[in-house]
Amino acid sequence: MKLSRPSRSSLALLGLLALVLLACSLQSRTRTSLVPPPGMTLEPAHIHLSVATGKPPSPIPPPSPGTDVHPHEATVDGTSMTIEADVRCNLCFIQLTVWHDTNHNKKVDSGDATGSLGAAVEGKDVGYLGRTYTDTPPIYLSAVP
Numbered sequence: 001m002k003l004s005r006p007s008r009s010s011l012a013l014l015g016l017l018a019l020v021l022l023a024c025s026l027q028s029r030t031r032t033s034l035v036p037p038p039g040m041t042l043e044p045a046h047i048h049l050s051v052a053t054g055k056p057p058s059p060i061p062p063p064s065p066g067t068d069v070h071p072h073e074a075t076v077d078g079t080s081m082t083i084e085a086d087v088r089c090n091l092c093f094i095q096l097t098v099w100h101d102t103n104h105n106k107k108v109d110s111g112d113a114t115g116s117l118g119a120a121v122e123g124k125d126v127g128y129l130g131r132t133y134t135d136t137p138p139i140y141l142s143a144v145p
Helices: 008-023
Strands: 027-035 047-054 073-077 080-088 093-100 113-116 133-135
Touching: 027 093, 047 080
Parallel strands: 027 133
Antiparallel strands: 027 080, 047 093, 073 080, 093 113
């Protein structure tokens, strides 16, 4: 039995399909600025990010701060910090909660700072080849009494 070679147009179509699949992903790259309470210096290693996603029209409450850390990158900008995270979702809304574990004891307690977005934001699909960000409003952290 002799196998036939695929035509050039078949190979081109297959290549185009592979490129389209690579360009489509189910993730949104979020970028958020964190503003600490007065007198607090944020340390990237002690930032914990919790993420909740959902589809409208249901409300998406902020997740509780916790040690279940969503992977993220942090950059210090003077007194504030910018965090970036890939959130797995497709046409969804994203809600973020941030906790700065100031005393490094892995418990939300006095001296730490927490904050959430005021409302969920619509996530943009970045595609595997893109660098589109879902820029959120800043999160103002409040000191835990």
